[in-house]
Amino acid sequence: MKSLVNDKPNLFNIFYLEAKTETLRLFRTPGFSIPTLLFPIMFYTFFGIVFSMNPATMPTYLMITYAVFGVIGPALFSFGVGIAIERGQGWFDLKEVSPMPASAYIVSRVSLTFIFASLIILLLFAIGAMFGDVRLMRWQWIALALIFVLGSLPFCAIGMTLGLYLKSNSAPATVNLIYLPMGFLSGLWLPINFLPEIMQQFANLLPPYHLAQLALKITDMDLGFPVALHVSVLAAYTLLFMFLATKAYHKKDKQ
Amino acid sequence: MKTSQNEPIASIRGVTKRFDDKLVLNNVDLDLFEGEVLSVLGPNGAGKTTLISTMLGRLSLDSGDISLFGNRPGALEVKRQCGAMLQVSGLPDMSTIKEHITLFQSYYVNPMDYDLVMAFSGLKDIENQYSKTLSGGQKQRLLFALAICGNPKLLFLDEPTVGMDITARKSLWEAIEKLKSQGTSILLTTHYLEEADQLSDRVIMLNRGNIVREGSPEQIKSQINTKKIRFNSTETIAAFSQLETVAKVSQVARNNPNEDGSCYFELESACAEKTMAEIFDKQLKLRDLTIIGAALEDAFELINNEDSLQHNRLSE
Structure with missing residues (x-):
């Protein structure tokens, strides 16, 4: 048998090209970029600014919760729907048998999620500051932006798992069926204390609720539960879904 | 170039694969040598694509063993020596041909020169087009370009010329001949017997997961003397x-x-x-x-008929 040369290609170059190709592709796909960018902005402008019930706190509160809603979108859709469709086409199989390191696939989509998340955050901050009269300290703006961007990670893991299990034709509908109700029940559209007690209890199980509470802590608008609780729930979700995704990825004989 | 002609770069030993209760590959033995074009022929459902999938490490084996370059199929070091053209129904729409190829080249240690990939695949004039706008034949050529762009030692082509017109098919055959002359080993499945006849050094015929014939196209054709x-x-x-x-x-x-x-x-x-x-x-x-x-097609028909008759007799 001939032995193999153990040279390796430049991993960072692969990461860079993979992320660049994927990001360019999605910016050129209006079906992805327009709803992802526009929905959180549109909802926030309606409910947070134009029809705001309490102009003193509402624009700030909803800017934060719609930012959470906004960053979950690209995470769930680029991973969940993207992978499911590529699997349906056989393109994912081709990537899988190519020497692409599996890490490149994940790194590229996480970077892409971060880029879209940052854009959504910037737009929401700008609208909040200009039209909603949102006034925050500089550290608060920065802390919020960091929480939102990093907070998209558990949803990347969830999206990846969905993408690896769902069928391509049902993936968009299924992801929407998870995304929208989960956002509402986590208090992202309306403040959580507007919801009945039982629904507030249920929200404890949902990761967007915990991400929103974590962010609302920065402006002292949260319900007052410890940071550790929110962080551990988010971490637990991330680990659980990373495990499920790894299992699905390494499963052979998948069809 | 051909110093190790007698050492297979890929060897399959006693491979059996079932899907549920259906036997798809039955105790298959096969070696592939350097610079050799091996065609796998057979009717639909004969096990051609399954054979490639097992060699790419995508399927578990019920029994048997596969070794590529002395390593297990699916290992990253093995993948870096291989290129594959699979039956893909669609590619990401909004990337250009050039972007696709540049990305795939980055996965390999010594990728093929970009201009050479263009020359082999004949895509130079449309390198900046989005894959969305490509015709079926152009998509096949792009998939071929992606398979060869890493300078693979072993190339898997699963029905490469489906949907291509005769001009595109002939230029792909030319590319395969050239790659072969550079020492690339090629495993090809096809429905077009003319293709196998023209390109292959060796042909195996699969039917119901069994290798029913193996030999050069001439040997197989000579088995029928009409x-x-x-x-x-x-x-x-x-x-x-x-x-x-x-x-x-x-x-x-x-x-x-x-x-x-x-x-x-x-x-x-x-x-x-x-x-x-x-x-x-x-x-x-x-x-x-x-x-x-006789054309290879006649041999093929005859052998399959014989095999089916035998199969029916056995099951009676």
Whole structure:
């Protein structure tokens, strides 16, 4: 048998090209970029600014919760729907048998999620500051932006798992069926204390609720539960879904 | 280049694979050597794609062993020596041909020069087009470009010319010949027997997961010794079917005879010389005579029929 040369290609170059190709592709796909960018902005402008019930706190509160809603979108859709469709086409199989390191696939989509998340955050901050009269300290703006961007990670893991299990034709509908109700029940559209007690209890199980509470802590608008609780729930979700995704990825004989 | 001609770069030993209860590969043994083009032929469901999938490490084996470059299939070090063209129904729409190829090249240690990839695939003029706008044949050429862009030592081509017109097909054949002459080993599945006939050093025929024949295209063709005799004649079909050495007579375009009432006939004969002697003895008049040897297609049909008969007999 001939032995193999153990040279390796430049991993960072692969990461860079993979992320660049994927990001360019999605910016050129209006079906992805327009709803992802526009929905959180549109909802926030309606409910947070134009029809705001309490102009003193509402624009700030909803800017934060719609930012959470906004960053979950690209995470769930680029991973969940993207992978499911590529699997349906056989393109994912081709990537899988190519020497692409599996890490490149994940790194590229996480970077892409971060880029879209940052854009959504910037737009929401700008609208909040200009039209909603949102006034925050500089550290608060920065802390919020960091929480939102990093907070998209558990949803990347969830999206990846969905993408690896769902069928391509049902993936968009299924992801929407998870995304929208989960956002509402986590208090992202309306403040959580507007919801009945039982629904507030249920929200404890949902990761967007915990991400929103974590962010609302920065402006002292949260319900007052410890940071550790929110962080551990988010971490637990991330680990659980990373495990499920790894299992699905390494499963052979998948069809 | 061919220093290790006797050492296989890929070897398959006793591989058996079932999907649920269906036996898809049955105790398959196969070696692939450097610089060799091996075609896997067989009807739909014969196990061709499954064979490739097992070699790419995408399927678990029920029994047996596969080794590529002395390593297990699916290992990253193995993948870096391989290129694959699979049956893909769609590619990411909004990336250009150039972006796709540049990305795939980055996965390999010594990728093929970009201009050379373009020359092999004939995509230079449309390198900045989004894959969304490509025709079926152009998509196939892009998939071929992605398979070869890493300078692979081993190339898997699963039905590479499906959806290609004859010009595109011929230019792909040319590319395969060139890659082969550079020492690339190629495993090819195809429905087009002409393709296998022209390109392969060796052919295996799969049927129901079994290798039913193995050999060079010439060896396989020589296993059937019938010849086809074609000509134009005003005689009736009965005149030819009475000949002793003729196995089968068919009248070509029966409903559309020429003005003088003549028709084209095709005779199959195990001994063309004797048949011709018979025809001349009986003074049957012929025009436009051709005698041709069996094509791989005929061998294929015959072997599959034999195999199916045997299979039916066994299951009775």
